[in-house]
Amino acid sequence: MTIYHLMTWMNSGTHQKLEAEVSHLVKDVIQVEDFNIKDLDGFSVRKSLHMLDNNGRKGTITFPDDWREIDITIEIPTRSKEDSSRSFSIPGFHYHLLVAVIRSTFANIQASAYHLFPFQHMWKDPLDDHQEHIFNELYTSDSW
Numbered sequence: 001m002t003i004y005h006l007m008t009w010m011n012s013g014t015h016q017k018l019e020a021e022v023s024h025l026v027k028d029v030i031q032v033e034d035f036n037i038k039d040l041d042g043f044s045v046r047k048s049l050h051m052l053d054n055n056g057r058k059g060t061i062t063f064p065d066d067w068r069e070i071d072i073t074i075e076i077p078t079r080s081k082e083d084s085s086r087s088f089s090i091p092g093f094h095y096h097l098l099v100a101v102i103r104s105t106f107a108n109i110q111a112s113a114y115h116l117f118p119f120q121h122m123w124k125d126p127l128d129d130h131q132e133h134i135f136n137e138l139y140t141s142d143s144w
Helices: 002-010 019-030 045-053 098-107 109-113
Strands: 068-076 086-095 121-124 131-134
Touching: 002 019, 098 109
Parallel strands: none
Antiparallel strands: 068 086, 121 131
């Protein structure tokens, strides 16, 4: 019955979930050693997101995969050239090194399906054999 519920969930909603997402849910969430079904008693997505948003420096939320945390200050320009910019502080900004993201992405088993090289999607008219370039994805465009 568990698999039936999982597959029904996968095919529900306005956007069907990708097979890889469902596999990730099962292997990396449900089947991990420290997963405890009792932790989900009374679970609320809204409440959990609110806790993450308002965590600040009060809790012990840790992020996997080498996420880093830093306090940053950015300068926000004003509408007038005469006025100086205003500083805006962001405590606890989380970021990931770009090279690490790229390495992790290409280590994924689905990386072999990525479109890394441009190609043209052509349609050939069966009546007179003329061809037309079909523009439906960025990687099939001349700009790629």
